[in-house]
Amino acid sequence: MAAPILRLRDLTRRFHGPDAPPVLDRLDLTIGAGEFVALLGRSGSGKTTLLRTLAGLDPVTEGEALLPARRAVVFQEPRLLPWKPVWRNVALGLPGAAEAVRQRALAALREVELAHRAGAWPLTLSGGEAQRAGLARALVREPDLLLLDEPFAALDALTRLRMQSLVAELWQAHRPAVLLVTHDVEEALLLADRVLVLAGGRLVQDLAVDLPRPRRRAAPGFDALRIRLLATLGVDEDGHDAARAA
Amino acid sequence: MSGQSLGASLPLRRAPSRPDLGALRLDRARRFVVPVLLILLWQAGAEAGLFSIRLLAPPSAILAAAWQLILSGELLHHLLVSLRRVAIGLAIALGAGVSLGLVAGLSRLGEDALDATLQMLRALPFLALVPLLILWLGIGEATKIALVALGATFPIYLTLFGGIRSVDPKLLEAGRVFGLDRAALIRHVVLPAALPQALVGLRYALGTAWLSLVVGEQINATAGIGYLVMDAREFLRTDIILVGLLVYALLGLGADQLVRVIERRALAWRPSLVGEG
Structure with missing residues (x-):
């Protein structure tokens, strides 16, 4: 891995006092310079909290965070003035x-x-x-670290595809480290070197994606990774909630 | 696309999408049918002797009186006196309303210090202060100007304060992420966001300013449109009284148009105005 550009140690975040259950629970994470990392998780898993902490919008109260000075965010809503x-x-x-x-x-x-x-x-x-x-x-x-907070979630399917390839091109041209927060498994696999899964405030999976670029959904190995990630997220291939089915 | 041609296209492009002009004019004209009819009826009624022209001068007499007042320069003189009162009063109101709004809007301390007091004062009908103002400031210009200033301050304060407080926190966050400090946030995010509401406040303020003027000018004035009207009452000149009312109405309309023009320029970015031309 390239020289780390971001390092989190025991990052913990609680919203309602010191005894409340943590939203982020002793999180460790290292991201290398120029690395494209996708962060998956169900809603309520702490994705947004983590991103806000990395963006500097929420303070680090427990644990350590080493962050690059130059960071930039693309929000889910464009938030243009x-x-x-x-x-x-x-x-x-x-x-x-x-x-x-x-x-x-x-x-x-x-x-x-x-x-x-x-x-x-x-x-x-x-x-x-x-x-x-x-x-x-x-x-x-x-930026040395580009934070993408579900930036394609509100777009229609065709626009989303174009935006995804645009992001891939820009990343290859500029090589910032990227943390893409998403709930779309395929999007994560199309773009990222590494896919993390956040659940209950902890990283429960850290999966390297060794597929050749540009990524294709039809590439061998793509589907296997997709199924693995879905299983971690607790959803089976047909979209059923695996936990409930069990 | 080259940077050069981009620079040229940067001033906002406006896409006029006007409907057919002829149809629009007809549409507008139709709205004046009833008022014009009423004026004609008024004139006809006066000529037929249906009511006393001493109590209600007919439109022709009003026009004649207006023409005479214009020719003699009296109307202009009184108009300028009235305009001066409104201008000074409004300037004071703008200064006070904007400062108070900024202080209360931009800091919690300022809000705690000012807002409750101002809300209480606002609940008081400010015209009820006339007797006190007369005792404090006399019956000269100061009272009339103070009345205008008092009436116009509150709408400006309230809307500016409200506008500042209703800024979208997501935009503030975005500003912070992109490196704006507090002063830059206020300049680039908070104040532009508050402007639409503040301009509504300005329009209200102008409305109250005219109202205060009317009341103020009935207090021992020796000049001004209000004086013209009060003086005419002594001589039962309803034609001149109605000229005065007409002038008040036109002034109010003109002020409203002025704010609309300001709005159109300052708020060109709003969806309702974008593309309207």
Whole structure:
């Protein structure tokens, strides 16, 4: 593994006082520079809490977290400021001279194929366009760690496929470490080097994905990994709840 | 696409999607049918002697009176006096309302210190303060301006405070993630988010300002539209009284239009305005 860029030791997070059951329970995690990691888990498993901690939105109260300084987030909803044109949203908070910042923002928008909408108001964008603007806003910061919080969940199926390959291309071009939070097993297998499964605040699986890129659903081995992950998540192949069936 | 051509297209593009102009004009014209009919009836009634023209001057007399007042320069003089009162009063209200709104909106301490007091004061009908204001400030300009300022401050304060407090926390979070400090968050996220509500407040404030003006100008005024009206009452000149009312109405409408223009420019990003041209 490349030099670690993120290291968590015994990370624990409780929401209701010191005696409450932890949402994250003594979590250990190391992510290498440039590594693409997907984090799976059912709702309530602590995925979002972990991501918020890594983003710096929630404080580290128990345990340690070594995080890179340059981090960027793409949220599930685009969270663009509606009163700023798209390129100003991308440029938000960037230091430097105005013209240089604008050029960087426009370059990032070209990378996500949204340059033609640079001057548009965010509320006039489609869901996919808005999410690409969010991606540009994260990329323009040249992060060492890119946090993706279910960024494709609200998109229609076709847009989602295009966004997934766009993210794969951008990752290969820029090589940030990525933590993709998702509940879509196939998406995790299409994109990640490593798939983690979070359950009850602990990592219950850490699965290396050795499939060749670009990934294909039809590739040998894909299905086997998918079934393994689904089993860990407690769902059988047909989508039935394995725990309940047992 | 080159950076150059992008730069050129950055100023917002507006896609005018106007319906057929002819049909629109007809549609607008139709709305004036009833008012015009009423005015014609009013005139006809006066000429037929259905009511005393001493108690209600006919439209023709009102127009004639307005024309005379314009020619003699009296109307302009009184209008300027009234406008000055509103302008100064509103300026004070804006200063006070915006400062109070910012302090209470942006800090819990400010809210605790100010909000309860201001809410209590707001519950008081401010026009009931006239006797006190007269005792404190006399019957001159100060009372009239104070009345305008008092009435207009509360809507500005309330809507700005409410607007600041209803900022989407998700946007604040995004701002924080992307490295905005507190000052930048306020500038780029909080204030723009509060602006739509604050502008509604401004429109309310203008409305109350005219109302306060009307009341204020009935207190021993020696100039202003209100004086013109009160003076005309002494001589039973209902035509001049109605000219005064007309001017008040036009001023109110004009102020409203002004805020609409501001809104259209400042809130161009809103979905209802985007694409409207």
